Amino acid sequence: MKITEYHAKYFAHELSILHANNGVDRLSQSLFDASVDLNPHQIDAALFALENPLNKGVVLADEVGLGKTIEAGLVLCQYWAERKRKLLIICPASLRRQWAQELLDKFNLPSQILDARTFNQLQKEGVYSPLNNKQVVIMSYHYAAKLEEQLVGHMWDLVVIDEAHKLRNAHRESNKIGQALKRALFGRKKLLLTATPLQNSLMELYGMSTLIDEHIFGDDKAFRKQYMQSDSGQAELKQRLSHFVKRTLRKNVLEYVKYTQRKAITIPFTPSDKELALYDAVSSILDKEDSYALPRRQRHLTGLILRKLLASSSFAVLNTLEVMQRRLIDLKNNKKKLSDDVLLQIIEDDDIETDYLDEEDLQAIVTEEHVGEAIDHQKLTLEIKELGAYIQQAQDIRNDEKANALLKALSLGFEQMNTMGAAQKVIIFTESKRTQAYLAAFLSEHGFKDKLVTFSGSNNHPEATRIYQQWQQTYAGSDRITGSPQVDRRTALIDYFRDSAEIMIATEAAAEGVNLQFCSLLINYDLPWNPQRVEQRIGRCHRYGQKFDVVVINFINQRNYADQRVLELLSEKFNLFDGVFGASDTVLGTLESGVDFEKRIQQIYQECRSPAEIESAFAALQKELEADINEKMQQTQQVLLEHFDEDIHDLLKIKLDQAKDRLDKVGRWFWSVTTHQLQQKALFNESDYSFMLTNSVAEQPPGKYQFIRKGDEQAQVVNKHTRVYRISHPLGEYVIDSAKAADTPLSLLKFNYQSHDGKVSVAEKLQGQAGWLSLHLLSIEAFNIEQHLVFTGVTDSGQLIDTEACKKLFNIGADATEAPALSTSPEKLREAQTRNLEAQLAIAMDTNNKYFQDERDKLDKWADDKMLAAEQALTDTKNQIKSLKRESRHAISVDEQQQFQQQLKELELKQRRLRQNIWDVEDSIAEKRDELIAALEARMKQKTDIKELFTVRWKVI
Numbered sequence: 001m002k003i004t005e006y007h008a009k010y011f012a013h014e015l016s017i018l019h020a021n022n023g024v025d026r027l028s029q030s031l032f033d034a035s036v037d038l039n040p041h042q043i044d045a046a047l048f049a050l051e052n053p054l055n056k057g058v059v060l061a062d063e064v065g066l067g068k069t070i071e072a073g074l075v076l077c078q079y080w081a082e083r084k085r086k087l088l089i090i091c092p093a094s095l096r097r098q099w100a101q102e103l104l105d106k107f108n109l110p111s112q113i114l115d116a117r118t119f120n121q122l123q124k125e126g127v128y129s130p131l132n133n134k135q136v137v138i139m140s141y142h143y144a145a146k147l148e149e150q151l152v153g154h155m156w157d158l159v160v161i162d163e164a165h166k167l168r169n170a171h172r173e174s175n176k177i178g179q180a181l182k183r184a185l186f187g188r189k190k191l192l193l194t195a196t197p198l199q200n201s202l203m204e205l206y207g208m209s210t211l212i213d214e215h216i217f218g219d220d221k222a223f224r225k226q227y228m229q230s231d232s233g234q235a236e237l238k239q240r241l242s243h244f245v246k247r248t249l250r251k252n253v254l255e256y257v258k259y260t261q262r263k264a265i266t267i268p269f270t271p272s273d274k275e276l277a278l279y280d281a282v283s284s285i286l287d288k289e290d291s292y293a294l295p296r297r298q299r300h301l302t303g304l305i306l307r308k309l310l311a312s313s314s315f316a317v318l319n320t321l322e323v324m325q326r327r328l329i330d331l332k333n334n335k336k337k338l339s340d341d342v343l344l345q346i347i348e349d350d351d352i353e354t355d356y357l358d359e360e361d362l363q364a365i366v367t368e369e370h371v372g373e374a375i376d377h378q379k380l381t382l383e384i385k386e387l388g389a390y391i392q393q394a395q396d397i398r399n400d401e402k403a404n405a406l407l408k409a410l411s412l413g414f415e416q417m418n419t420m421g422a423a424q425k426v427i428i429f430t431e432s433k434r435t436q437a438y439l440a441a442f443l444s445e446h447g448f449k450d451k452l453v454t455f456s457g458s459n460n461h462p463e464a465t466r467i468y469q470q471w472q473q474t475y476a477g478s479d480r481i482t483g484s485p486q487v488d489r490r491t492a493l494i495d496y497f498r499d500s501a502e503i504m505i506a507t508e509a510a511a512e513g514v515n516l517q518f519c520s521l522l523i524n525y526d527l528p529w530n531p532q533r534v535e536q537r538i539g540r541c542h543r544y545g546q547k548f549d550v551v552v553i554n555f556i557n558q559r560n561y562a563d564q565r566v567l568e569l570l571s572e573k574f575n576l577f578d579g580v581f582g583a584s585d586t587v588l589g590t591l592e593s594g595v596d597f598e599k600r601i602q603q604i605y606q607e608c609r610s611p612a613e614i615e616s617a618f619a620a621l622q623k624e625l626e627a628d629i630n631e632k633m634q635q636t637q638q639v640l641l642e643h644f645d646e647d648i649h650d651l652l653k654i655k656l657d658q659a660k661d662r663l664d665k666v667g668r669w670f671w672s673v674t675t676h677q678l679q680q681k682a683l684f685n686e687s688d689y690s691f692m693l694t695n696s697v698a699e700q701p702p703g704k705y706q707f708i709r710k711g712d713e714q715a716q717v718v719n720k721h722t723r724v725y726r727i728s729h730p731l732g733e734y735v736i737d738s739a740k741a742a743d744t745p746l747s748l749l750k751f752n753y754q755s756h757d758g759k760v761s762v763a764e765k766l767q768g769q770a771g772w773l774s775l776h777l778l779s780i781e782a783f784n785i786e787q788h789l790v791f792t793g794v795t796d797s798g799q800l801i802d803t804e805a806c807k808k809l810f811n812i813g814a815d816a817t818e819a820p821a822l823s824t825s826p827e828k829l830r831e832a833q834t835r836n837l838e839a840q841l842a843i844a845m846d847t848n849n850k851y852f853q854d855e856r857d858k859l860d861k862w863a864d865d866k867m868l869a870a871e872q873a874l875t876d877t878k879n880q881i882k883s884l885k886r887e888s889r890h891a892i893s894v895d896e897q898q899q900f901q902q903q904l905k906e907l908e909l910k911q912r913r914l915r916q917n918i919w920d921v922e923d924s925i926a927e928k929r930d931e932l933i934a935a936l937e938a939r940m941k942q943k944t945d946i947k948e949l950f951t952v953r954w955k956v957i
Contacts, residue, residue, distance in 0.1 A: 002813040011669035012739035017787035024658040030077035033726040040652035046074040053784035054855040057190030057212035061197040061247040077107040084157035091162035093140040111136040145180035164192035168204035218865020247641040261549040264577035269405035270558045312526040316432035318394035325387040413521040422548040426521040452503035459489040468492040517545040529598040565618040698734035744950040762805040771795035774951040781943040863929040870921040874914040
């Protein structure tokens with residue numbers, strides 16, 4: 001289709017205007033740019049988050065597996081498209097890398113993971129404010145709380161808080177992290193994500209609400225009185241929650257989201273006598289109350305890690321024993337003091353994940369209280385000798401029995417893959433880099449040489465470097481290369497696993513931020529005790545986009561009853577390994593910290609010896625878990641947060657159809673504008689929507705660019721030397737901006753309907769006619785800025801053409817010729833322009849008025865809550881007086897009677913004060929409410945700007 005400067009200007013504005021909040025159009029830029037499938041519940045959730053500009057935030061509380069990350073990503077992507085780019089994500093430390101990868105892969109958003117080390121490094125490199133580095137900032141809860149003072153000074157456009165149930169007690173003074181984040185992010189718009197919004201008490205919903213906006217509810221006393229002392233307030237609470245909490249259930253979206261099963265296989269193995277002897281020997285170290293070998297300050301943590309390495313392999317524990325012995329030998333020879341960070345060395349040597357340590361622990365490890373103590377050299381020598389004996393024991397073990405069981409596991413697993421028709425791919429997880437190296441050598445000797453790849457935190461071993469360098473050559477000049485060696489090494493190894501290798505042996509690093517939907521077989525060579533960590537591992541494969549059932553293989557130690565009970569607990573209580581959805585979000589959500597749970601398991605290993613003791617301890621732990629799962633709260637959650645709308649499928653389908661229709665238009669507009677604006681600078685291939693840029697434009701290099709389309713998300717993989725072209729790409733932004741700025745004087749547009757493929761009813765009716773047409777950009781600034789494109793058209797016979805009809809005319813190619821002799825538009829066109837603009841203003845005013853009324857209602861209810869709390873205090877005092885008077889009648893002695901009278905006197909004084917104060921409180925609350933409403937009214941005053949984009953004569957031929 002041949003388009004004109006006028007078409008290009010109109011299309012470019014359609015692609016970039018700031019839409020109102022209440023329709024799919026608002027999301028069109030992010031939906032178009034995102035490499036995600038269109039799921040209507042995700043569109044619905046993202047629109048809910050964007051809907052009311054006066055909302056200070058919402059909670060997206062979909063069940064596990066429905067893509068809350070994608071919903072948040074759509075919102076972030078839309079903010080980015082609207083040039084609102086001060087964006088912050090706060091999440092558990094273990095999810096930071098996953099967020100960064102998802103933003104890059106699915107939304108092409110640049111991000112920066114910030115921790116203390118990175119922050120300091122950036123400042124050394126001259127970045128004055130790492131929080132304002134033109135990227136989405138990602139940080140952990142602990143680090144965000146630590147950066148409270150710096151965060152306060154930044155006007156974040158949006159803050160996303162993942163796993164937000166961790167802040168369910170943010171309203172309590174004792175919750176240091178919650179309180180710090182409340183202060184640091186006060187007044188900023190927030191998007192909270194959680195699959196478990198309600199676990200044990202309605203106060204958890206109250207706690208999360210205070211993080212978003214302190215004016216959603218009154219104080220905690222009023223909340224308890226209204227909604228927790230009886231069920232009578234549930235309908236009102238549900239209505240109030242509906243404004244800021246949205247929950248979608250899996251059963252509501254099975255039509256759109258297809259889930260596969262996960263299946264468990266357990267492989268038994270029996271450790272050799274030598275392995276068992278080593279286990280007992282290392283356990284004896286851990287049993288010692290005081291030892292130079294274990295850092296006293298981090299004794300329990302070191303013990304936990306040592307036990308996990310012991311369960312991994314003799315090769316993993318051998319290195320640790322050697323590190324501990326060298327440390328003691330250096331101490332004996334006065335080469336070093338005991339202030340060495342041995343724990344950090346163990347963690348680094350074995351690539352152990354650092355969830356066990358928050359950042360404060362990492363900084364504290366280096367100081368140890370043995371420093372300055374007198375050394376007992378006899379005891380020290382004995383410990384060195386003992387460690388030497390244990391090292392010899394470990395060195396005598398050539399092959400672990402579990403490694404032999406691994407060969408059986410691979411055979412069984414690949415058999416399952418063949419039965420399903422799935423690719424012969426397996427990821428083997430281990431908690432130790434030493435075990436990883438051992439398994440790589442072992443499997444290479446047993447038929448898998450050149451069929452495996454290893455993946456760790458550093459990925460800097462020679463084979464990884466060779467794969468990385470080959471990958472760089474393959475993708476040279478394409479967008480696959482980000483320029484970050486760490487990110488690119490990870491991507492190169494995953495690509496190699498997908499395209500060439502059968503086996504990936506990964507340390508815990510691969511459980512963070514890696515998507516392996518192409519792999520359906522997972523082996524836990526070592527099984528973490530942390531259920532959240534296990535679920536994260538399985539979630540790398542068993543996730544949206546997985547086409548086959550996922551087989552999970554675990555090993556069971558026949559000579560360790562505690563290991564057997566851990567597997568049983570993870571399998572049966574947490575349902576980690578079977579079913580459609582895997583881990584129960586209800587159960588996992590009860591765990592404030594998976595690490596704390598691990599420490600409980602360690603305590604059992606440490607303190608229990610006989611099977612009876614182990615059984616009793618695990619039974620007690622299981623009972624605690626069951627007590628944590630509050631069935632009454634689950635029922636309450638259903639009533640309050642789960643909407644049983646019979647029409648929900650129809651509503652979602654309408655939203656999906658609207659999104660598809662809009663994206664079809666966006667694709668056509670963007671391609672047309674691109675071909676028009678780059679016609680002298682690129683060669684276009686209409687068959688696959690790609691183009692070859694012949695010269696550098698907007699600092700973007702020449703080369704092949706692939707137009708991104710839904711259903712073609714892997715274009716960047718298939719076309720190795722191609723850059724993916726999006727609206728948010730710098731070249732895309734240049735194309736749109738240049739088209740918007742084009743000179744469009746009064747001209748005659750001849751729409752050539754005769755040459756148009758397909759039927760356009762409007763053009764057919766207007767064929768042979770002529771008239772006038774104008775396009776205005778209406779900008780309205782009230783609670784937010786929204787823009788509207790207002791077409792006005794008339795025929796020469798005086799017939800009005802509505803906005804939709806004008807838009808359809810621009811689906812037809814045209815030629816622009818010199819301006820007609822008549823240089824001013826007719827009066828009828830100008831009158832119609834005024835009417836159309838006023839009508840659009842009235843619609844905007846109605847919408848903003850609705851937002852205003854909703855916010856006013858919220859503030860009125862907040863004021864009522866606060867008054868209820870004040871009145872409740874008076875009522876409680878009255879009841880105390882009545883009760884005390886009844887008790888005083890039964891006083892036996894004069895002294896007792898006097899004590900009652902004194903208490904009554906004090907309570908009556910308190911009652912008078914409360915009665916007097918209640919009017920002051922009411923005035924104060926009313927004044928505060930009126931102040932907030934006045935501020936709203938000031939914001940509601942609309943500022944409008946009307947800009948004529950062009951006026952033309954038109955003719956349809």
